[in-house]
Amino acid sequence: MSNNKAKIATVWLDGCSGCHMSFLDLDERLLAVAERAELVYSPLVDMKEFPEMVDVTIVEGAVSSEDDLAKIRKIREHTRILVALGDCAVTSNVPGMRNPFPLKDVLSRAYLENATLNQQVPTSVIPKLLPKARPVHEFVKVDVHVPGCPPSADTIFYVVSELLEGRIPDISDKTRFGA
Numbered sequence: 001m002s003n004n005k006a007k008i009a010t011v012w013l014d015g016c017s018g019c020h021m022s023f024l025d026l027d028e029r030l031l032a033v034a035e036r037a038e039l040v041y042s043p044l045v046d047m048k049e050f051p052e053m054v055d056v057t058i059v060e061g062a063v064s065s066e067d068d069l070a071k072i073r074k075i076r077e078h079t080r081i082l083v084a085l086g087d088c089a090v091t092s093n094v095p096g097m098r099n100p101f102p103l104k105d106v107l108s109r110a111y112l113e114n115a116t117l118n119q120q121v122p123t124s125v126i127p128k129l130l131p132k133a134r135p136v137h138e139f140v141k142v143d144v145h146v147p148g149c150p151p152s153a154d155t156i157f158y159v160v161s162e163l164l165e166g167r168i169p170d171i172s173d174k175t176r177f178g179a
């Protein structure tokens with residue numbers, strides 16, 4: 001791909017992948033995006049390290065674990081425009097459903113009460129949960145918020161197209177929470 005294309009990344013934090021599926025629902029419009037931008041980091045491509053600098057990073061999901069937090073801080077440092085895509089990234093939405101409960105009760109429910117074998121709370125491999133699942137903007141600056149669960153492909157195409165034109169998209173009549 002040409003080096004003068006804009007660089008786009010997508011990131012999957014604590015979400016269900018539905019926002020990424022909506023991105024894939026761009027279908028043939030993915031080709032229009034690919035003509036103008038290169039997808040340099042994403043669950044959809046095999047790049048292990050976040051690049052030195054990315055023009056637009058689209059983030060799905062809430063910040064729920066220490067791993068998510070380290071990731072989003074690093075990504076923010078290496079991104080010009082950060083987009084919180086979907087209600088989980090914007091409000092914490094579904095991951096935030098655990099927030100009314102103490103973390104120890106959440107872990108106990110998942111790993112002890114509901115487990116039939118090997119009941120124990122993991123202490124390695126699984127990233128350590130933060131006390132609450134929080135929206136992205138509570139930890140780093142977000143430039144564009146795109147609500148929806150998930151936002152439609154039409155909305156995502158509009159947002160990406162506007163950003164590639166160098167404009168901050170006005171999504172006020174394009175989407176809403178729970179859309």
Ligand code: SF4
Nearest residue numbers: 015016018086087088
């Ligand atoms: S906003 Fe909805 S579709 Fe997107 S990750 Fe969260 S639950 Fe899934």
